[in-house]
């Protein structure tokens with residue numbers, strides 16, 4: 303049984319939360335929280351270390367006590383202290399933490415002052431207007447709590463695609479080696495690259511399902527087996543993610559893959575086309591009367607309906623079914639089209655790696671360029687750069703560039719947009735840069751018009767090149783700020799500047815629908831990882847998934863351009 307760092311980090315985070323809600327010593331709480339962050343940022347799995355018999359003490363922030371607990375978790379899968387804490391406190395408290403706006407401090411107040419134990423009691427108290435009276439809460443929070451609880455009931459629990467990806471990959475690896483498994487594929491929202499996943503759907507081709515079902519239901523990361531059958535089984539992983547597995551014979555693998563990839567809306571539209579032709583489509587195949595006329599591959603299934611097979615990412619019934627009849631899909635952008643990344647941080651602000659380390663990592667990926675865009679001075683928590691430090695960084699980058707062949711570091715900034723829409727740095731220093739990425743990191747609560755005007759004004763600065771994470775959302779955690787994206791897109795078009803699709807799996811901002819709007823308006827999108835660590839460069843895959851869902855092609859994406867062409871485009875923004 304191998305325990306992932308994420309699970310250890312989650313356990314520590316939970317201990318910190320429970321201790322804080324109980325009102326324990328803040329230093330102790332912080333020690334667990336810091337350790338959780340350190341562990342989830344580690345490159346290697348701690349369980350590997352323990353298995354090799356190596357020390358854990360010595361990792362910053364992990365003392366003897368915490369090391370012992372990590373050891374216990376790796377070996378037994380649990381931490382006694384956490385189990386005791388869970389026993390001692392109402393289980394619904396942790397669930398309350400998932401409501402946006404509620405941290406351990408507020409949950410502690412709700413628990414101690416109003417004796418609220420779970421989300422239901424919280425909703426009741428909020429409806430009765432009791433929450434607003436608590437210190438530091440107010441009517442606004444009370445309303446947003448209620449709203450959050452209500453939408454949650456509709457949506458159910460979802461997971462970030464990146465979280466699901468980690469667990470999906472190990473599970474697939476486990477299943478791939480099973481005797482008799484001929485083909486295996488993920489289906490459902492995961493295959494369509496949705497930003498969040500309700501559950502994972504896996505499809506296996508095997509003549510005999512016994513071995514596959516056995517391997518699936520004895521997987522060592524299982525929390526619960528929901529169902530075990532001959533063709534279908536469902537489990538819940540320890541991470542809380544449900545996985546549905548279906549085993550099908552070769553002659554219907556394509557039909558099952560088509561059906562379970564969805565989306566439901568896409569399938570309904572496809573079924574209508576089939577009906578008009580006197581055919582029936584199901585997860586078993588395409589049928590004329592009793593006779594199956596297709597089902598082995600997805601392509602066969604669509605072909606039997608005179609349709610071309612659409613890329614999974616666009617199967618949302620947003621125009622792809624109509625296009626399928628003419629066989630002309632856009633040629634969606636691919637990771638290999640990307641020539642460089644235009645938004646990255648270094649140790650100068652809040653990044654974990656030096657400029658040189660970031661440059662090396664980018665070169666290893668075969669990139670032609672990488673832009674260093676550290677935060678600007680207003681963002682003091684991220685040690686943002688003022689004009690003087692940025693001037694120094696410019697010199698440093700110029701010097702580094704002399705040593706590269708076929709690669710260029712671009713000089714940039716991620717400049718804060720101030721409340722009035724002006725930029726955080728002087729134009730004179732912005733003029734020295736290759737590009738200026740601008741973004742909102744404060745005043746998320748401005749009214750829609752004011753927020754929109756603020757951003758439009760920032761785009762009006764002649765040095766502004768790219769608007770980063772344009773809506774500021776954090777998926778499953780923070781709603782986008784209220785902004786009129788249609789106006790932003792239109793303004794970017796007029797100004798000739800660019801919008802970002804931030805590839806951080808928690809942001810994916812712009813979203814798919816916005817990307818499609820930008821494409822229609824003729825605004826180029828820059829798909830950037832917003833790297834704070836060399837490892838983050840691999841997040842490109844999430845950005846590409848979202849871009850494909852937004853129908854973007856190579857030509858719609860700024861950083862598919864070779865360096866020379868890119869520089870021409872960037873220059874045109876400030877001189878055009």
Ligand code: DGT
Nearest residue numbers: 490491498499500501561562563564565566569570
């Ligand atoms: P999720 O899991 O909520 O992120 O979204 P999906 O799309 O993975 O949905 P899921 O797991 O409930 O079902 C997988 C696929 O199976 C879905 O995309 C389409 C197909 N499917 C499920 N239920 C129905 C249905 O009632 N009608 C049709 N036409 N297709 C369905």
Ligand code: CA
Nearest residue numbers: 490491501502
């Ligand atoms: Ca699913």
Ligand code: CA
Nearest residue numbers: 501502503546
């Ligand atoms: Ca499912």
Ligand code: ZN
Nearest residue numbers: 645647716832
């Ligand atoms: Zn950034």
